Amino acid sequence: MSTIVFIDTRGEKLPKAAQETVTYASKLAGGPVTAVTFGGAAGLESLGAQGAGKVIVARDVTAVDGQQLTKLVLDVASKEGANTIVCVHDGTGKAVAPRLAAKLKAAHVAGAIGMPEGDKFKRNVFSGKAQAWLQVTSPNKVISLMPNSIPVGKDGGSASVEDYHGDLGPVRITVKEVRKAGGGVPLPEAELVVSAGRGMKGPENWGMVEELAKELGAATACSRPVADMHWRPHHEHVGQTGVAIRPNLYIAIGISGAIQHLAGVNQSKVICVINNDPEAPFFKAADYGIVGDAFQVLPQLIEAAKKLNAER
Amino acid sequence: MVRTFAARTSVPVKILVLLSQVPDTTARIAFTDGNTKFDANGVTFIVNPYDEWYALVRALELKEAAGAGSVTTITVGGADTEATIRKGLAIGADDAVRVDVQPTEALQVAEQIAAYAKDKGFDLIMAGKETIDHNGGQVGGMVAELLDLPYVALASKLDVASGKATIERDVPGGVEVVEVALPMVLSAAKGMAEQRIPNMRGIMAARTKPLTVVPPAATDNVAHTASFELPPAKGAVKMIPADDAGKLIEMLHTEAKVI
Ligand SMILES: Cc1cc2nc3c(=O)[nH]c(=O)nc-3n(C[C@H](O)[C@H](O)[C@H](O)COP(=O)(O)OP(=O)(O)OC[C@H]3O[C@@H](n4cnc5c(N)ncnc54)[C@H](O)[C@@H]3O)c2cc1C
Ligand SMILES: Nc1ncnc2c1ncn2[C@@H]1O[C@H](COP(=O)(O)O)[C@@H](O)[C@H]1O
Numbered sequence: 309m310s311t312i313v314f315i316d317t318r319g320e321k322l323p324k325a326a327q328e329t330v331t332y333a334s335k336l337a338g339g340p341v342t343a344v345t346f347g348g349a350a351g352l353e354s355l356g357a358q359g360a361g362k363v364i365v366a367r368d369v370t371a372v373d374g375q376q377l378t379k380l381v382l383d384v385a386s387k388e389g390a391n392t393i394v395c396v397h398d399g400t401g402k403a404v405a406p407r408l409a410a411k412l413k414a415a416h417v418a419g420a421i422g423m424p425e426g427d428k429f430k431r432n433v434f435s436g437k438a439q440a441w442l443q444v445t446s447p448n449k450v451i452s453l454m455p456n457s458i459p460v461g462k463d464g465g466s467a468s469v470e471d472y473h474g475d476l477g478p479v480r481i482t483v484k485e486v487r488k489a490g491g492g493v494p495l496p497e498a499e500l501v502v503s504a505g506r507g508m509k510g511p512e513n514w515g516m517v518e519e520l521a522k523e524l525g526a527a528t529a530c531s532r533p534v535a536d537m538h539w540r541p542h543h544e545h546v547g548q549t550g551v552a553i554r555p556n557l558y559i560a561i562g563i564s565g566a567i568q569h570l571a572g573v574n575q576s577k578v579i580c581v582i583n584n585d586p587e588a589p590f591f592k593a594a595d596y597g598i599v600g601d602a603f604q605v606l607p608q609l610i611e612a613a614k615k616l617n618a619e620r
Numbered sequence: 621m622v623r624t625f626a627a628r629t630s631v632p633v634k635i636l637v638l639l640s641q642v643p644d645t646t647a648r649i650a651f652t653d654g655n656t657k658f659d660a661n662g663v664t665f666i667v668n669p670y671d672e673w674y675a676l677v678r679a680l681e682l683k684e685a686a687g688a689g690s691v692t693t694i695t696v697g698g699a700d701t702e703a704t705i706r707k708g709l710a711i712g713a714d715d716a717v718r719v720d721v722q723p724t725e726a727l728q729v730a731e732q733i734a735a736y737a738k739d740k741g742f743d744l745i746m747a748g749k750e751t752i753d754h755n756g757g758q759v760g761g762m763v764a765e766l767l768d769l770p771y772v773a774l775a776s777k778l779d780v781a782s783g784k785a786t787i788e789r790d791v792p793g794g795v796e797v798v799e800v801a802l803p804m805v806l807s808a809a810k811g812m813a814e815q816r817i818p819n820m821r822g823i824m825a826a827r828t829k830p831l832t833v834v835p836p837a838a839t840d841n842v843a844h845t846a847s848f849e850l851p852p853a854k855g856a857v858k859m860i861p862a863d864d865a866g867k868l869i870e871m872l873h874t875e876a877k878v879i
Contacts, residue, residue, distance in 0.1 A: 371796075374761065374771050399791055402773045402807075406761030409727060415843035416726060418756040428846055435752050437649040439849045446842035480770040484786070485797040494792045500879065524879055542776075542811055543790065548645055548752055549669055549810060557878040568645050571752075574851070578876045580868060581857075591857055596871065600862025612866030616873055 311337035311392040313360070314381045316400040318347030318370065324460065325396045325497055327358050329453045331461035333394040334359025335423060336451075340464070341394075344384040344472070346370075346377065356467035358460060366472040371483045374403040376476040381408060383474055397452035398496065405452045414448035421457045435548045435571035455497050456554050489541055498527035501555045501576070503546060505531035505569075507562015507583065507602055511539035516606040517561065523613035529553070531563050547572035562602045565590025582606075632689035633743040633780055633802065635679040637713065638733060638760065639693040640668045640723075641704040642753045651848045658753075658848070667704045670748025672711065673815040674808035678778055679746055680712045681813060690714050694736060696729045698722055702831065709826035710818035716829070721836035726754070728839045730762030735837035738767060743802040744785065749774055749809040757807065764805035772798060776811035 313333035315326035326345075333341045340361030345352070346369035355363055366380050381404065385393055393408055395401040397419040409416035417429040421439070424430075429451065433440045495501065502521040508514065514528075521528045528544060535545035546553055548571035558576035562583060563569060570593055573579070581594040584601050591597045598605055643649075643663045650659040667676075676693065683689040693708045694717040695701050705716045719732045737745060745767075747760030757773065764771030776795065777788035783802050788795045790809060818826075860868050872879045 371798075372791075374764070374773075378765065399774055399789070402757050403761065403771065406726070406730075406758040407765035407771065409758070409842075410730060410762040410765035413727070413840050413842065416756075416758055416762075417843075418726070418758050430849075431755075433753060433755055433848070434643075434649045435645075435755060437851075438651075439851065441846045441849070442843050443846040444843045446840070480800060481772060482799045483796055484799055486791070486794060487797070488794040496792070545810070552755075557872065557876075571645075578872070578878050580872070582865075593854060594857045595854065595876070596868055597857045597859050598862055598865055598868060599859065600865065605862055605865040608865035609869055612869035613879075615866075616869055616879070 310388055310390045311341050311394060312381070312385055312388055312390040313341050313343045314393060314395040314404065315343060315345045316347060316372075316396070316398070317345045317349040317352065317365070319349055322349050322351055322355065323497065325398060325455040327355070327460045328455065328458055329394055329396045330355050330358040330360050332423070332453050332458055334461070334464070336392065336394065342384065342388050343467070344381055346380065352469045353466045356465045357462050359464050360467040363467050363469045364472050365469060366476070369476065371479075371481065372400050372403050373479050373481040374407050375480055377404045378407040378411065379476050380472065380474070382411065384472075391447055392449045392451070394451045394453060397454045401452040405450050409450040412448040412450065413446060414450050415442070415444040415446045417442055417444065417449070417451040419454045420451050421454050423458070432552075432575065436552060436575050437571060454554070456499065489543060493525070493527035495527045495529055495544065495546070495551050496553060498553070499555050500524050500526035500557045501529050501553060502526045502559045502561070503529035503531070503563065503573070504534070504561040504602070505563030506533050508534075513603075514540065516610065520559075520606060520610050520613060523610060523617060526557070526559075531569055560590055561606065563590060564588050565593060632686045633682060634689060634741060635682065635691045635744045635746060636737055636740070636742040637671065637676045637679050637691060637693045637708070638745070638747040638763070639671045639676065639695045639705065639708050639716075640748070640751050641665050641695065641697055641701045642668045642751055645669070645752065649850070651850075655847045655849065656845075665704055667707050668748050668751050670750065670808055672708065674810065674812040675746040675748055676708055676711060676713065677813035677816050678808065679744070680816075682778075682780055692717060694719065694733055696721060696723045696732045705831060706826045707818065709829045709831070710822040711816050712822060714829065716831045718831060718833050719836055720833050725843050726756050726758035727762055727842050730759045730766060731839040732836055733759070733763050734766035736834060737763070744780070745769070745803070745805040747805070747807045749807050760805055760807040767805070769803055769805050770800050771805045772800060773807045774809045775806045776809050778806065778808075778812055
């Protein structure tokens, strides 16, 4: 039995999470895998570098309709004789992976965070406060991989690309409108994140936060009250009830470090905390800390980041 | 007789809300039995925030706007979940169903819910975005597949009119507005509604609202949690003086090597 990988390539570029997931699938299979996708960004053949032997692309599918995409993946899986399907644990994966699992009577590992040990897969539970090893006992498996869980592979060659021609049935979810929320780095994929909380006092002070993020090439995030007060857009809210992220670097400015906030960010590799209260609970979860006023510290950080950029 | 719908802005819908029970957001996370079981000792259990704040409240708002329809909750769990189920009734659900079996895994839960819902004619089945203990975000999509219904994950707004749902869903870098004919399944995320605190009348009424216990159906056994782990403890935090804050950037570059 073999492994296939399903990814969303509707953007202009191949998403990093898709490249990670192809890498993961080919490591799992121990060789080249077939990738099935829709949209079809430029450079699909380059997925060969991550271990895709062949890429099958449904170019006419432009929106996420879980039933159509499930049909697409199942069709390719049956042609390839695959019993393992790997996808990204993102919005598209969340619309399709549970359906695939229900159809195939397969275990769905939602948000694997590394390679398995045998049929045991590690994933985050309790909002990142713990991890669980899920023992899969079904012959079919559906695994969705958490973004930023493994490095992107670079060793393979070039993949062959074929168009998919099959009947995917009616569209039952019609897209009426798409509203883009500014450019910048999408938060769940970001490797570097600059985040700020109520300590920033008001939305008019976010210029500094954005400037630091820009200098570092980081995404911006915020605590829940900041989004609730509409100082920042809702999609920036991180934590237990917001987005859960695991970047390489998380800089938290004027955020107290409530347990519900930590739940969404404690998987970050390096955490820096800037807070004027030395007793702020966030320092306990930090690797680097500065006790000081954000309005004095931020300009120094921006200046240092500019200097570093000038030297590189 | 000619019936006219012209004046109606919304129509009554029959809604099923999937309600799960989870440890309180501040609960201490610890394990027993050689790290194979969650230590529930001293832990308060609550309704999963996404199920309560967003799915249930929006379901009630739709019913109120239409002046008719119904909101039923369903929970897969033992008798220990009845207090949280009553909370859903106190907030305003009409009735509740409990499938009498311990939840072990997402597909098992979804198969129980699908088995109950399949011949009840629900127009709308609403799950939460994810449970805050299991964090799967799986059950809604699985129920949809088992019932052959469309499913929209991560819905942040929902309106229902003339047999159709209009939904905003979160997508990378923005939102998409989609339209789906009922019946359908969705998972509710932040933005769909505002939390409601049950009042005394609601709490009193909840005591006598129907809570039906149904026996479990046969389900597939595809996976189980073998063990849990707590993340390794952080090393000591390195403090940098505020008047030399630029040093942090230097250390992140040369020492931590993340920038
Ligand atoms: C069920 C539930 C779910 C929740 N989910 C989330 C979630 O997902 N995400 C989330 O973030 N929160 C969540 N919360 C809220 C959480 O409990 C906290 O209330 C919230 O994280 C606090 O945000 P904050 O740190 O920005 O604000 P505060 O707690 O007000 O902290 C502000 C901090 O800024 C510091 N400060 C003030 N002035 C300055 C200055 N000039 N310079 C430097 N520092 C300064 C203060 O010392 C303080 O530590 C949830 C709560 C509940 C009950
Ligand atoms: N035991 C359960 N009983 C009823 N509904 C559940 C149960 N577990 C999960 N759900 C629903 O499915 C959603 C997603 O759960 P999960 O897949 O566990 O993240 C939750 O927000 C609930 O709406």
